[in-house]
Amino acid sequence: NAGVTQTPKFRILKIGQSMTLQCTQDMNHNYMYWYRQDPGMGLKLIYYSVGAGITDKGEVPNGYNVSRSTTEDFPLRLELAAPSQTSVYFCASSNRMNTEAFFGQGTRLTVV
Amino acid sequence: AQSVTQLDSQVPVFEEAPVELRCNYSSSVSVYLFWYVQYPNQGLQLLLKYLSGSTLVKGINGFEAEFNKSQTSFHLRKPSVHISDTAEYFCAVSSSLTSGGYQKVTFGTGTKLQVIP
Numbered sequence: 001n002a003g004v005t006q007t008p009k010f011r012i013l014k015i016g017q018s019m020t021l022q023c024t025q026d027m028n029h030n031y032m033y034w035y036r037q038d039p040g041m042g043l044k045l046i047y048y049s050v051g052a053g054i055t056d057k058g059e060v061p062n063g064y065n066v067s068r069s070t071t072e073d074f075p076l077r078l079e080l081a082a083p084s085q086t087s088v089y090f091c092a093s094s095n096r097m098n099t100e101a102f103f104g105q106g107t108r109l110t111v112v
Numbered sequence: 113a114q115s116v117t118q119l120d121s122q123v124p125v126f127e128e129a130p131v132e133l134r135c136n137y138s139s140s141v142s143v144y145l146f147w148y149v150q151y152p153n154q155g156l157q158l159l160l161k162y163l164s165g166s167t168l169v170k171g172i173n174g175f176e177a178e179f180n181k182s183q184t185s186f187h188l189r190k191p192s193v194h195i196s197d198t199a200e201y202f203c204a205v206s207s208s209l210t211s212g213g214y215q216k217v218t219f220g221t222g223t224k225l226q227v228i229p
Contacts, residue, residue, distance in 0.1 A: 004155070035219075040121065042202065042221040043156075058216070092157055098144055098206040098214045103155030 002026050006091050006104035012052055013081040013111045016041040021107050031094045032074040033056030033058075033101065034066065036087040043090065050097070081111045114139050114207040120221035126228050133188040133223045135177075135203030142208040145186040146217070147177055150200045152198055159201070162186065173197070198227045 023030065030051045031111060034041040045058030049068040061092045065077040074093075078085060088108050092101040116137045125131045135144060144163050148156040160171025167179040177188045186203060203220040 040221055043219040045216060048216065092155075098159060098217055100146075100158045101156075101217070103157065105153075105155050 004091055004093055004102050004104040006107050009105065011110070013078075013109065015080050015081060015111060016084065018077070018079050019081070019109075021078075021089055021091075021109075022103060023074045023076070024072050025074075025091075025093040025102070026072065027093060027095070027102065028071060029093035029095050029102075030071065031083050031097055032068065033092045033094075034064070034074070034076045035090045035092065037106075038087050046076065046089075061082060063084065065087075078109075080093060083111050085109065086111045114143075114205055114215055114218050116203050116205045116218055116220040118203055118223050120223050121225065124228055127195055128192070129195075130191050131189065131193050131225065133201050133203075133225065135152040135186045135188065136219060137184050137186065137203075137205040139205065141186070144206040144214060144217075145177075145179060146206075147171065147175070147186070147188050148202045148204060148219075149173075150202065150222075152157045152199070156202060159188070166168045189206050193225070193227050195227050197225060197229060200224045209227040 004025045008104045033048045034046040044060045047066040049055045088106050090106050094101045146161045147159040149159050150156045160169045162169045162179045170176045200222045202222045204217045206214045206217045
């Protein structure tokens with residue numbers, strides 16, 4: 001049972017570079033989420049999706065983009081990396097909104 | 113707007129001692145409440161949840177929490193902690209909407225539990 005899988009686990013980017021954080025889940029969940037976690041700040045919702053083809057902004061969407069072409073995959077795109085995007089990113093999924101969420105192991109991103 | 117407050121950023125406690133991690137939320141309507149645990153370098157996993165019914169909720173690893181509507185609290189407790197309980201604990205809330213349904217979950221800032229041998 002893989003659950004929610006994120007790749008890569010670690011990444012260092014230079015300012016202005018772009019990258020995609022991958023997320024896939026094998027639980028057939030309709031709802032998927034991207035959060036960022038900064039020390040002392042808890043988790044902030046970046047984007048979420050209620051099903052394939054449907055995405056919406058969370059609290060802190062600026063500088064990010066997402067797509068949801070399949071139920072399983074929910075990649076997060078950073079177009080022009082900035083130092084403020086240095087963070088730990090978590091992908092999560094749930095079978096309904098606001099029920100138990102299952103989290104991936106996170107991607108630690110540093111922008112220098 | 114809903115919010116959740118975890119006043120204690122760090123809680124040190126000796127092994128086999130009891131612990132209480134505090135969580136208060138701001139909402140005057142129906143709520144769903146959650147506690148998640150995050151072990152070092154891992155994602156979050158659900159400890160327990162309150163959706164409705166009994167106000168005393170039991171979770172995994174011997175943890176329990178009590179929903180107190182009058183005090184808008186959902187404190188997490190364990191009668192005897194182990195070294196393996198060292199982790200960060202997050203409280204989370206989702207409030208009902210007047211238009212129906214529930215808001216997206218809001219997480220607290222976390223409490224680091226440090227169990228001392």
